[in-house]
Amino acid sequence: MKRTPPVKKIQSKKSVKPKSKRSEKGTFGKISVFALMVLFLAFAIGVLYQYRNGVLYYFGFKSNVNSNELTDEERKLxxxxIFEVLSRHDTKVAGFDVSxxxxxxxxxxxxxxxxxxxxAxxxxxxxxxxxxPDLRFEENWKAAKEHYFIRGAYHYYRPxxxxxxxxDNFIxxxxxxxxxLPPVLDIEKLPKNQSIDSLKVGLRRWLNRVEKHYKVKPIIYSGESYYxxxxxxxxxxxxxxxxxNYNLFVENIKKDWLIWQFTEKAQIYGIKGLVDVNVFNGNKEDLKAICMR
Known part of the structure; x- marks a missing residue:
């Protein structure tokens, strides 16, 4: 029987499959995650460097301080x-406010x-x-004087x-x-049933009446964005x-601020709970110079 020679199979060239869009996206995603991690690490290092003195101070002297008002991590930060801001303003005067x-x-x-x-x-x-009236104003006002604090009074304005x-209530x-210290007008809220222009008229009427009575220009308190x-x-x-302004990255009092309230979460020995702390834009003699005469 005649044998037929085997037929050689022609091998086709192996086709190269193009990379799918899914794999490209996966690679891009990994790069993005890595880049974000690098940025976050750089940010964390920057924060630690910016507040290095405060970090060393805290872990050296205050690592066991707790507060039931904040978590432990919030208290540490x-x-x-607070330590950093006060260190940067050690030639200026620190104070607080209460109600x-x-x-x-x-x-x-x-x-x-x-x-x-x-x-001070x-x-x-x-x-x-x-x-x-604030329910503790009289006792706080008297006690502040008795304990040699330079004291000031403020009015919370309702638009x-x-x-x-x-x-007249304040007077x-x-x-x-x-x-x-001069009287303070505290304005934080927007009016519900009037325009901003009407609000400004009301604020000016309060300021004029109080200035006329005490013979000194009042101080206006507000948040930076409201201001x-x-x-x-x-x-x-x-x-x-x-x-x-409580922003973490605001490091110094601005030139046109008389006083900067830089935290509302301080702890002060002798006061329960959280307290606002402020920096006056000057030394103690400058502070006395703006007081009532």
Missing amino acids: EDIR EYQGNIAWEKIDKIEDDFPL FVFIRATAGNDR NENSIAQA KTVKLRKGD TDFLREEFKGEYPFWIA
Whole structure:
């Protein structure tokens, strides 16, 4: 039987499959995650370097401090920042502010914050709105004087209440004496039933009435964003400003701020709970120079 030669199979060239879009996306995703990790690490190192003195201080002296108001990590970060800010402003004056919300204050125990920085002045809430006195104003006002703090009083302004009635409420409650700080108008809220222009008219009426009574220009307190958006154009250059800004990356008081409230989460020996702490833009002699004469 005749044998037929085997037929050679022609091998085709192996085709190269193009990379799928899915694999390209996977590679890109890995690169993106890696880049984000690098950026986060750089950010963390930058923060640690920026607050290196506070970090060393905290873990050297305050590692066992706890607060039931914040988590342990939040307390650590806040204490580090407070130490850093006060260290950067060691030629200026530190102070705090209180109201009835701090409860019964042991004034005789208040001296320094973070063990190193003396507290020289205090602002005390006197009134809120057109008829509301702070329930602890009288005792706090008297105790601050007895314990040699330079003291000041502030009014919490309610935009939807009559401005003259609010000014009269403050005047009736607060008797400023020689050596006291100028009165403060605290404005934080927007009106519900009036325009911003109407709000500004009300604020000016309060300021004029209080200035006429005490013969000194009041200080305006507000958050920086509120100040920038609603107050700066109308009042800058005419009134001194006390600005609240708790941003982690704001390191120094600005030139046009009389006072900077840089935290609302401080711990001060003698006061229960959290406390606002402030830096005055000057030394103690400068602070005394703006007081009532």
